[in-house]
Amino acid sequence: MVSQSIEDYLKTIYKLGRRGERVTTSAIAERLEVSPASVTNMVKRLADMNLVTHEPYRGVALTEAGKKIALETIRHHRLLELYLAEALGIPWDKVHAEAEKLEHVLSDDLEMAIADALGDPLTDPHGAPIPTIEGELPEPHQTPLAEVEAGQTVIIRQVSDEDAAKLRYLATLGLFPNTAIEVLDVAPFDGPLTLRVGDAEHVVGRELARNVFVTHEPQEE
Ligand SMILES: [Zn+2]
Structure with missing residues (x-):
């Protein structure tokens, strides 16, 4: 069981590095709006857990285990956004903030039920692709x-x-x-x-x- 902030870090590193490049700690600090020192500490913890690799001056990259958690968190987030919008009628500018919280506590059973209820959707209300249950995330060229x-x-x-x-x-x-x-x-x-x-x-x-x-x-x- 990993903490919410670990999931948020892994998700952020995934998004910043999805074109294949390594991610700098300053880019992570900027995106998460935290100090570079706290990023350095967290990256060290993540490396100890084998969720990222970190080379000084070259940046951070996810390991397979880190990538798996990142994609699962992104899948939760995007499914929840769509469910909140479609099933509960929550406006598209409000679903992101709610999903940021709920993504960390969604059980596998509820995730399956939501995916079923929505007919295994491909995109969230903002058009972002939803990772599959197997952890595939197509990055369409846009x-x-x-x-x-x-x-x-x-x-x-x-x-x-x-x-x-x-x-x-x-x-x-x-x-x-x-x-x-x-x-x-x-x-x-x-x-x-x-x-x-x-x-x-x-x-x-x-x-x-x-x-x-x-x-x-x-x-x-
Ligand atoms: Zn969102």
């Missing part, structure tokens, strides 16, 4: 909306789930996963994007557009 050129039609696949205020704002613009949008104009010098969403036109800042991930071609659902 582009930040901020990098799309004017004149292109794209489909929103995923939005960042961590900032509730951003999610509420995206909802007012109709920017949900699986929505097709046309990029009408991109202002130079990191300026805003003008989007067509259904019949409406919206101007969104580049900062917000960096939190929205799209694909160019329709994908199989």
Whole structure:
């Protein structure tokens, strides 16, 4: 049985390192909003438990055992978010904070029941893929909306789930996963994007557009 904070560290290291690179302690400190000294202490503990490997000046990587716990925690989180949204009608900007707590206490039986009730879903309410029970997590190739050129039609696949205020704002613009949008104009010098969403036109800042991930071609659902 590992503690909540161990699960949070492993999840964070997984997310920061999913492109295969080793993760620096300063990146972990920034993401978890804790001091570099506490990260150093925790990384040492995780290494003693054989959940990570740590090479000074080169960073941290998960072992197979660490990766397994990280993916299980992410599966819990994303299943819970979808369950809270679909079964209880909790708005999409509120489910993340609840799932952050519940992910650590979900039993295997309840996890199975939730997955069954939802029909083994592939994505959470924000479009993030849900790891399978075997611990497979596909990382679909997606582009930040901020990098799309004017004149292109794209489909929103995923939005960042961590900032509730951003999610509420995206909802007012109709920017949900699986929505097709046309990029009408991109202002130079990191300026805003003008989007067509259904019949409406919206101007969104580049900062917000960096939190929205799209694909160019329709994908199989
Ligand atoms: Zn979340």
